[in-house]
Amino acid sequence: MSETDIQADETVDAIGSACPGPLMDLIGKIKDVDDGTVVELLTGDEGSKNDVPEWVEEADHELLDIIDDGEYYSIYVKKT
Amino acid sequence: MTERIVIVGGGSGGTITANRLSEELESEIEAGKIEITVVSANPNHLYKPLYLYIPLGEAELEDTRRPLVDLVDHRVTLVYKRVTEIDTDGKSLAMDDGSELDYDYLVVGTGAIPQPEETPGLGEDEPGHHFYGPDASENLRETLANFDEGHLVLSVIGTPHVCPAAPVEFPMIVEEWFRERGVREDIEITYTYPIQRLHGVRPTAEWMVPRFEERDIETKTFFNVENVEDGTIETLEGKELDFDLMIGIPEFTASPIIEEAGLGEEWMEVDRNTLESEHAEDVWGIGDVTNLPTSKAGSVAHYASGTLVSRIASEVRDQVPTATFHGKTICFIEAGTEEGTFIEFAYDREPVVRDENRFLHWSKLGYNEAYWLTARGVM
Numbered sequence: 081m082s083e084t085d086i087q088a089d090e091t092v093d094a095i096g097s098a099c100p101g102p103l104m105d106l107i108g109k110i111k112d113v114d115d116g117t118v119v120e121l122l123t124g125d126e127g128s129k130n131d132v133p134e135w136v137e138e139a140d141h142e143l144l145d146i147i148d149d150g151e152y153y154s155i156y157v158k159k160t
Numbered sequence: 161m162t163e164r165i166v167i168v169g170g171g172s173g174g175t176i177t178a179n180r181l182s183e184e185l186e187s188e189i190e191a192g193k194i195e196i197t198v199v200s201a202n203p204n205h206l207y208k209p210l211y212l213y214i215p216l217g218e219a220e221l222e223d224t225r226r227p228l229v230d231l232v233d234h235r236v237t238l239v240y241k242r243v244t245e246i247d248t249d250g251k252s253l254a255m256d257d258g259s260e261l262d263y264d265y266l267v268v269g270t271g272a273i274p275q276p277e278e279t280p281g282l283g284e285d286e287p288g289h290h291f292y293g294p295d296a297s298e299n300l301r302e303t304l305a306n307f308d309e310g311h312l313v314l315s316v317i318g319t320p321h322v323c324p325a326a327p328v329e330f331p332m333i334v335e336e337w338f339r340e341r342g343v344r345e346d347i348e349i350t351y352t353y354p355i356q357r358l359h360g361v362r363p364t365a366e367w368m369v370p371r372f373e374e375r376d377i378e379t380k381t382f383f384n385v386e387n388v389e390d391g392t393i394e395t396l397e398g399k400e401l402d403f404d405l406m407i408g409i410p411e412f413t414a415s416p417i418i419e420e421a422g423l424g425e426e427w428m429e430v431d432r433n434t435l436e437s438e439h440a441e442d443v444w445g446i447g448d449v450t451n452l453p454t455s456k457a458g459s460v461a462h463y464a465s466g467t468l469v470s471r472i473a474s475e476v477r478d479q480v481p482t483a484t485f486h487g488k489t490i491c492f493i494e495a496g497t498e499e500g501t502f503i504e505f506a507y508d509r510e511p512v513v514r515d516e517n518r519f520l521h522w523s524k525l526g527y528n529e530a531y532w533l534t535a536r537g538v539m
Contacts, residue, residue: 096453103355104319107384111396134356138382139397 088120170200173447179537281388310404318411
């Protein structure tokens with residue numbers, strides 16, 4: 081368990097969503113929000129830990145943090 | 161007192177469930193204890209997997225549809241109206257003609273609706289084609305028939321989309337079709353996918369890689385289409401790709417009545433094992449409208465209907481429902497025009513994709529003819 085001071089502007093709850101659900105849910109949200117928005121992705125999919133950073137780098141956004149909340153991960157991404 | 165089971169939707173989920181329920185509850189129906197009604201805006205049942213074949217001239221629109229009245233058991237009442245509102249507190253449906261229909265048990269099978277207009281440049285009178293509908297597939301047939309040189313791009317835009325095998329199959333089928341027409345040398349084919357591999361189902365993605373390489377089908381991943389215009393696709397990642405013919409797998413959504421009724425924010429939210437609504441009593445979901453964590457495929461509706469029918473029959477008989485659904489899904493995958501394979505998986509079981517062969521190709525073509533028996537609840 082760990083904590084963060086990052087404040088998300090938007091949260092995408094993809095817990096229970098099957099692969100490739102969480103990443104596609106995040107992409108859908110990123111499409112809709114303005115630059116500078118911080119989006120928190122909640123995901124229980126282990127693959128998201130690798131998939132999301134890869135896409136964030138490819139799309140030139142900013143990965144702020146990945147927090148292991150025990151049963152799920154909180155992944156913070158800033159749209160740039 | 162007669163209790164009424166209402167099924168909204170005349171697609172695979174609704175039709176198979178109606179037919180199996182009328183068999184299962186035969187004695188209750190004859191005794192006047194139960195009546196079953198299907199409400200469908202369309203008087204025809206559509207077998208949508210055939211839309212894949214229309215652009216290649218291998219199926220006609222009339223092959224995709226049959227009147228519901230010819231498929232649904234005679235003990236089921238058919239109502240050809242559009243449901244505009246579901247009131248789960250009052251257990252009543254509002255229809256587009258102003259009438260209402262009360263229910264005791266409700267099954268929602270309203271499907272997933274293609275939304276090409278959500279992607280600028282995709283859809284009718286736009287440069288980007290798709291094949292998820294009668295007009296769209298016929299327009300693409302005309303365009304493909306006149307396409308003998310240039311760059312064809314197939315882009316998966318929305319996930320989840322219905323018929324998850326279709327974008328896997330189409331590039332391989334059209335590649336062989338171009339070869340048969342003697343124009344393959346003058347046509348470049350590219351397949352794009354939103355995430356970092358070629359398909360959401362990992363073993364399917366791994367199966368695709370050598371087959372697309374063998375066929376000289378180019379691939380691009382992390383490719384989220386944002387805009388299609390003037391012969392160029394622009395992506396969320398800032399990439400550009402020129403095309404002469406673009407085919408998109410569009411985004412899909414549930415009917416707005418689902419969110420308006422409080423049955424789910426995006427898709428109808430159901431228990432993945434019991435198919436019961438997470439938000440309302442005596443309401444179940446079937447097929448593509450649900451948020452079940454598996455593919456949006458007719459086979460899911462087919463297998464889930466067995467669970468649904470058993471659980472509703474138990475409720476009707478004041479028994480404890482025990483049947484559960486575990487996500488069984490089967491999809492045929494064509495690997496060109498001569499060979500095919502299939503995948504079978506479940507919530508806790510990843511698929512194994514076997515090598516393609518001619519027998520499975522013919523099995524798929526045979527099933528396309530035999531599907532109407534599935535709709536009738538026979539197989």
